[in-house]
Amino acid sequence: MRSIFSIVGVIFVSLAIISKAYGLPGESIVFDPTSGNYVVNYLGLDDSGDSDVPTIPRQAIFVPATKIYPIVGSVFKLRETEVVYSYHLSNGSNSPQSLISFIIDPASDIVSSSPLPKRRQDIAISAIEQLDKIGRAALSTPRNWDGIVWTSDAGGLRIAWGYSLLKTPSAGLIAGSSQDGFGFSSKDIPGIGVAQFRGRTPVFGFVDEGPIGEIKNQLRNLRQNNFVPRNIAVPTIAVPVPFDAAVLLDSIRAEVATWPAKQLLDPAYAAQLDRYLAAAADGYRHKQTKTCKEHAENLRQMLAKEHHFLDHDDEDNEDTEEHKRATRFTIDRLAARVLDFDLRYVLNRMERVEEEHKKR
Amino acid sequence: MDARIQKHRMIRWLGCLLVLLSLMTPLVSQAQVESVPHVYSWCGGFYGRGCYASNSIPTSYIYPTDSEAMQADFALRNILEPDTLFTLISCDGMGWCEVCVTTLIALPGGSPVGTKKCSSGLWTAKLPVCPAPKVNPSIPYRYNYGNGMCERPAQQNLTIALSGGSEIEPSNNLTSTVNTLPLIATVIDQNTNQPPTNPVKVKVSLKVAPTSGGHDHGTSDRPRGGIAELDTCPSDDTCWTSPNPTDSGGTVVFNFNAPEASGTYTISATCAECSNTATKPVDVKVDDLWPISASTYYALTEDGSSKIIGSTTEHSSNHYVSSEAQLQLWKLATDFYNDQVRNGVTNPTLLHLNDASLKWGGKFDIHGKWNGQHDEHRRGTVIDVRANSTSGAIPPTLFENYIDMATKLGIDPHLEYKGDPVRQHFHTRLLNREE
Numbered sequence: 001m002r003s004i005f006s007i008v009g010v011i012f013v014s015l016a017i018i019s020k021a022y023g024l025p026g027e028s029i030v031f032d033p034t035s036g037n038y039v040v041n042y043l044g045l046d047d048s049g050d051s052d053v054p055t056i057p058r059q060a061i062f063v064p065a066t067k068i069y070p071i072v073g074s075v076f077k078l079r080e081t082e083v084v085y086s087y088h089l090s091n092g093s094n095s096p097q098s099l100i101s102f103i104i105d106p107a108s109d110i111v112s113s114s115p116l117p118k119r120r121q122d123i124a125i126s127a128i129e130q131l132d133k134i135g136r137a138a139l140s141t142p143r144n145w146d147g148i149v150w151t152s153d154a155g156g157l158r159i160a161w162g163y164s165l166l167k168t169p170s171a172g173l174i175a176g177s178s179q180d181g182f183g184f185s186s187k188d189i190p191g192i193g194v195a196q197f198r199g200r201t202p203v204f205g206f207v208d209e210g211p212i213g214e215i216k217n218q219l220r221n222l223r224q225n226n227f228v229p230r231n232i233a234v235p236t237i238a239v240p241v242p243f244d245a246a247v248l249l250d251s252i253r254a255e256v257a258t259w260p261a262k263q264l265l266d267p268a269y270a271a272q273l274d275r276y277l278a279a280a281a282d283g284y285r286h287k288q289t290k291t292c293k294e295h296a297e298n299l300r301q302m303l304a305k306e307h308h309f310l311d312h313d314d315e316d317n318e319d320t321e322e323h324k325r326a327t328r329f330t331i332d333r334l335a336a337r338v339l340d341f342d343l344r345y346v347l348n349r350m351e352r353v354e355e356e357h358k359k360r
Numbered sequence: 361m362d363a364r365i366q367k368h369r370m371i372r373w374l375g376c377l378l379v380l381l382s383l384m385t386p387l388v389s390q391a392q393v394e395s396v397p398h399v400y401s402w403c404g405g406f407y408g409r410g411c412y413a414s415n416s417i418p419t420s421y422i423y424p425t426d427s428e429a430m431q432a433d434f435a436l437r438n439i440l441e442p443d444t445l446f447t448l449i450s451c452d453g454m455g456w457c458e459v460c461v462t463t464l465i466a467l468p469g470g471s472p473v474g475t476k477k478c479s480s481g482l483w484t485a486k487l488p489v490c491p492a493p494k495v496n497p498s499i500p501y502r503y504n505y506g507n508g509m510c511e512r513p514a515q516q517n518l519t520i521a522l523s524g525g526s527e528i529e530p531s532n533n534l535t536s537t538v539n540t541l542p543l544i545a546t547v548i549d550q551n552t553n554q555p556p557t558n559p560v561k562v563k564v565s566l567k568v569a570p571t572s573g574g575h576d577h578g579t580s581d582r583p584r585g586g587i588a589e590l591d592t593c594p595s596d597d598t599c600w601t602s603p604n605p606t607d608s609g610g611t612v613v614f615n616f617n618a619p620e621a622s623g624t625y626t627i628s629a630t631c632a633e634c635s636n637t638a639t640k641p642v643d644v645k646v647d648d649l650w651p652i653s654a655s656t657y658y659a660l661t662e663d664g665s666s667k668i669i670g671s672t673t674e675h676s677s678n679h680y681v682s683s684e685a686q687l688q689l690w691k692l693a694t695d696f697y698n699d700q701v702r703n704g705v706t707n708p709t710l711l712h713l714n715d716a717s718l719k720w721g722g723k724f725d726i727h728g729k730w731n732g733q734h735d736e737h738r739r740g741t742v743i744d745v746r747a748n749s750t751s752g753a754i755p756p757t758l759f760e761n762y763i764d765m766a767t768k769l770g771i772d773p774h775l776e777y778k779g780d781p782v783r784q785h786f787h788t789r790l791l792n793r794e795e
Contacts, residue, residue: 049727052533101767121683125653125690132694146702148695150769153792160768164699167757198767203759205775209733209787212534220794223772 026057027215029222036096038062040219042211054213060206062219065198065226067096072195074233074334076341078348082111082185086140087195087232090178097199098172100163102182103227104195106156107235110149111185112138120151142181159184163200172200189248189345190338191236191255192264196227231264233338243349245292249281252342259335269306269330273299273339289350296343303336310340392514396501399491495635515633516557517550522629522638530644530722531585531618534735538591540615541642545602545629547610555610560631562602562612566593573623573645574718577674577728585619585644587627592619606631618644621730622722646721649680649740657693658711663751670714670744674728678715682740685790688771689713689743692790695765700758712752714744714785736787739795747775748784762786 030039040062043054069092077084091099110116112134117123123131135149139159146164149157161182163172173179204223211219237255240247256273259265265273276299283291303310331339490501490510495517501510524543531538545562548555564587570578586592586599593599602612616627622645630637652660660679661668670678681689693711700708717740718724724737736742745762746753754762759775766773772792777783 045733047733049725049729049732052731101764103768105770120687123687125687128687128691128694132691132698146699148768150691153770158768158770162764162768164703167760171760200760203763203775205778205784207778207780209735209776210774212735216794223774224792 024054024213024215027211027213029062029215029218036064036067038064038222040211040215042215044206044208044211047208054211056208058207058211060204060210062204062222063201064222065097065101065201066228068092068099068197068199068228069095070099070102070197070228070230072102072197072230072232074190074337076190076233076338078341078345079185082187083189083235083345084183084185085190085233085235086180086183088178088180089173089182089197091173091175093176095175095199097201098163098170098174099197100172100200101160101198101227102162102195103158103160103197104193104232104234105158105160106152106154107159107186107193108156108188108238109186109235110138110157110159111187112149116149116157118151118156123151138184140181140183142179145179145182147182186235187239188235189237189239189252189342190233192231192259192262192332192335192338193234193236194229195232195234196229198227231262231332231334233334237342239345239349243353244284245289245346245350245353246281246285248346248349249277249284249292249296252339252346253277253281255342256339259332264332264335266330272302276302284350289354293347293350296347300340300343303331303340306330307333307336310337311344393511394493394501394514395504395507395509395511396491398503398508398510496633514551518547518556518560518631518634519550519636520562520629520631520634520638521546521548522627522640524640526641527643527645527647528616528618529646530620530622530738532735532738533620539618541618542613542615543627543629543640545606545612545614545638547606547612547631547634550635555606555608556633559605559607559610560633561605562614562629562631563598564588564600564602564614565596565598565628566616567596567626567628569624569626573621573720573722574675574677574680575621575623575725575728576676578623582623583619583621583730584625586617588614588617591617616642620723621725622646622718622720643720644722646682646717646739648682649717649719649721650683650686651677652679652681652689652713652716653686655690655693656710657690657697658713659752660713669712669746672728675718675724675726677719678717678724679713680717680719680721680740681743681790685716685741685743688769688790692766692769692771692788695769696758696762699761699765709754709758710752711754712746714746716740716743736789736794741789741791741793741795743788743790744776745773745786745788747786748777749781753784754786 024043027042028040030041031037032039038061040060042058042060044056044058045051045054046056071090071092073088075084075086075088087102089099089102109118114134116131116135116138132148136147138149139147139161141147141161144163144165145161147159147161149159152158165171210216237248237251253274256265256270256277260267260270276295280292280295280299283289283295300310490503493499493501493512493515496515499512499515501512503509504511522543522545525541528541529539545564547560547562549557566584566587568578568580568582568584570580570582572578575582580596584593588600588602590600600614602614604612606612616625619625623643625642625644626639627642628637628639654660659669668676668679672678696711697708715724715726715734715737717737721739723730724734725732726734737744747756747759747762763773766788770792772789773786776785776787
């Protein structure tokens with residue numbers, strides 16, 4: 001945990017050095033290793049409105065919301081045609097801050113009583129309250145937490161939970177505590193997404209309107225990345241209607257192709273997976289379902305060699321000692337679980353399609 | 361060489377000469393002349409003499425044509441009284457001239473010897489004059505005694521037109537963003553409908569409608585942007601003259617450099633030989649800004665009053681946002697309100713909304729001086745929400761809730777004027793962008 005703080009600190013200090021290099025004379029963002037905070041020294045404008053040239057020395061303290069150590073477990077189970085996603089969250093025992101915010105952005109879609117819009121321009125103001133109710137009802141939210149669904153700037157949905165009783169001193173998930181009960185259902189199968197976690201911080205502000213210029217840009221970078229990221233299983237891959245295994249396999253292949261850049265997958269291993277995925281999709285496309293299935297099963301066997309118990313859907317992604325012993329570094333365990341699940345989903349749906357054909 | 365041969369050669373010479381002349385005649389006749397009739401105008405004259413001279417003295421002088429020229433002209437035509445000196449004081453370009461006369465002899469009618477100004481009336485006469493040309497006025501008409509017309513070499517009849525866009529977004533000095541609008545000035549000779557034979561330089565000026573763009577405090581000397589390499593044009597006068605004359609197509613291309621403040625700007629272009637000035641209004645504005653919709657979840661006016669929160673004499677309308685920001689704002693206000701209700705607050709706080717953006721966005725110079733802070737209120741995506749000790753402010757106990765609601769929606773709030781009991785507010789970036 002300390003090492004993570006150190007890494008974050010190094011990143012921020014680097015930013016501070018850059019900001020010193022490019023800010024106005026006397027301006028800087030300095031990381032205080034003792035407190036873990038950032039001291040922002042900047043020049044502010046006077047209040048006369050006569051000038052756009054900042055001259056007045058000011059200071060602000062930025063307390064990052066990253067003094068937490070979130071551990072998140074993803075569970076995803078197939079129930080009929082829907083995937084049930086649930087998350088188990090805990091905050092490391094040495095976390096200086098309590099964890100108060102858990103955001104998934106984006107998720108492709110979730111099951112709700114009415115379709116939830118994925119773009120802001122598709123929302124009328126008059127529909128906001130109704131959509132809010134629909135979104136809340138679609139989420140599983142633990143007691144004392146408040147969950148909402150809104151649109152994502154990246155397209156899709158932004159699912160956010162926040163601790164709702166912030167007046168209390170011990171608000172949020174304090175160090176060493178854990179919380180179940182975050183979740184939803186989706187018709188989309190999982191990919192790997194990044195969840196954002198924030199700790200509780202004092203309200204940030206300036207005694208004036210704040211810095212301008214390069215220091216402002218540096219501070220923006222700090223604030224826009226003011227969360228701890230964690231990989232989780234997120235609805236990402238839409239299942240085509242009517243079902244088409246080739247199209248779905250192509251989508252899975254596209255998702256897997258993003259994993260090496262996320263350091264979830266060794267590039268050489270990724271190339272092997274890609275060949276099998278492409279072959280499986282081609283097999284289905286050429287009506288060779290048997291070939292398609294064989295390639296999918298081969299893929300699953302490849303994954304099983306890297307990680308054990310991938311098909312234990314009731315378990316989350318916590319790296320137990322048993323799991324760690326079986327873990328190799330060609331593919332991240334969560335990624336392997338997700339891919340194995342997606343392949344099983346494809347095989348399952350293919351079976352059902354074949355059964356339906358036989359009945360006819 | 362005998363006489364016959366000489367005669368023969370002479371005839372051949374004369375023949376050649378005739379052929380040459382016949383060839384030259386059309387060329388001479390092609391030398392075009394611009395001819396206009398003279399007009400009668402009251403002009404400087406002199407008692408008595410002015411009358412008999414009235415049919416033969418075209419006064420084409422244009423101030424400050426020096427008086428010696430007039431003197432010489434009059435003398436040449438033998439109409440000058442001996443020992444009399446005319447001095448041209450001024451001409452208005454339309455034939456009306458003020459003349460002083462100094463004479464050493466007594467003039468008829470018993471006028472006194474000495475200096476007189478013709479403005480007395482006694483010294484004026486209505487004379488035929490050549491009108492001042494509208495095109496190329498520096499080349500005046502001269503009176504042709506042969507045909508009684510006013511003439512000068514044919515001039516190009518140039519007109520100018522401006523084309524290009526009519527809208528551009530304001531610039532932003534803080535991000536060193538200069539938005540430029542390309543404009544094209546096209547000069548055409550109306551006589552030929554072709555570009556000018558002699559390329560001309562284009563002169564450009566820039567004006568601003570003082571109270572446009574949402575600024576109620578404007579004056580005609582407010583910042584107006586610049587032309588081409590000039591960042592700013594300080595006055596309504598010609599700001600920029602093209603360093604190069606019109607190209608083969610008769611055009612000069614230049615950029616209008618938008619200022620930070622929105623408004624309606626008028627770009628004018630002309631040339632020395634042009635008979636007109638082309639103008640083009642350009643709106644410097646951020647599109648898609650709309651007044652914030654009324655809602656029961658937030659307040660746009662002071663409690664118990666119709667006064668718009670944050671409205672000033674400099675900026676009476678301060679509540680404009682983009683459509684997307686409006687949606688975010690409504691959602692934030694709804695969530696903030698409903699969260700209080702869910703937590704048992706009997707009298708939930710409504711968000712009290714202060715400055716968003718001006719009608720056309722751009723620089724929101726809060727003090728009306730075209731400078732200073734408030735630099736993010738440019739594109740209708742940022743709003744200030746009251747968080748001080750005045751009525752309707754978010755109480756400090758709900759600050760974290762407000763931030764939490766905002767964060768869930770991807771909205772970025774922070775306090776400005778932190779600790780100031782009057783000015784403290786949440787500067788709220790509705791689209792999580794600084795603009």
